[in-house]
Amino acid sequence: MRIISGKFKSKRIQAPKKLPVRPTTDMAKEALFNILNNLYYFNDLVVLDLFSGTGNISYEFASRGTANITAVDANFGCIKFINETSKILEADIHTIKSDVFKYLEKSSAKFDVIFVDPPYEFELEKFEKIVNQVFENNLLNNNGLLVVEHSKHTKLETHSKLSYQKKYGGNMFSFFENSEETEDLKVVD
Template sequence: MRIISGTYKGKRLTAPKNLPVRPTTDFAKEALFNILRHRIDFHNSSLLDLFAGTGNISYEFASRGTEDITAVDMHYGCVKYINSIAEELSFQISTVKADVKKYLNSKHRSFDVVFADPPYAFTPEDLQKMVEKIFNNDLLNSEGIVIIEHTKHTDLSHVVNFKEARRYGGSVFSFFEI
């Protein structure tokens, strides 16, 4: 994987092979950030990265100037890897080792961007519940955006606060706003 833009543009990162992850492809990630650069101010935004995996999305935000990033993943190896890269590149990323479903059940602060890349095995019902918990637990600031990455075989257009979906290869980004 590589960082697409920002301070560390072109930086290649190699995650340990034993991590249970499916990183967002560079193609899909570049398309996502082309959309986001017109919607958010990276320097003044906060990010909650759910199912953070290798930290791929967190690094993109950090490289673009975001200093308020929380990455949540339940796998110890993923959290350890994110911490090591954050230290190496002096990124301001706070990690939380937790099951995302349990994390969403408790009250936390709100963020400008909530990004979630759950396992593709999540059912549409699981994804809908996750989006509802994000909104019901006030994890999103009033002008914020929720982005869910999921398989092209899942349609979330019926979920509350859905705005649009963009497909890139086998991946889809669904966007939700208040």
């Protein structure tokens, strides 16, 4: 994987093969950050990266100037790798080793962007539970955005907080907001 833009641009990061991860592809990550770039100033963001795996998304935020990043993963190897890589990059990424559902239950922090990349084989109910926990616990700041990466086979279109979806091959990003306006829902190939 490589960092797309910012102060670490073109830096390649090689994760150990033994980590149980499926990093977001460079193409999908670039498209995601192009969308976010049109919405936010990265320096101002407070970011939560759930199921952070290799830290791929956290490094991209850090490279673009985000200083307040929390990465949560249940796997000790993933957390260790993120800590080691963050130290090398001199990126201040706060890591938490925790089950994501337990973290969401207990967290009272507020975020501008919450990125979620759970295992693609998750049942639909688990995807929905994550989205519901974020909104029920009021974890997004005003104008905040929850972004869920998932397989194109996972159908999240009926959630009331869904505002937009974008497909990239077999991957899809679903964007959720506090807005009640779902009339303008767009699915783009």
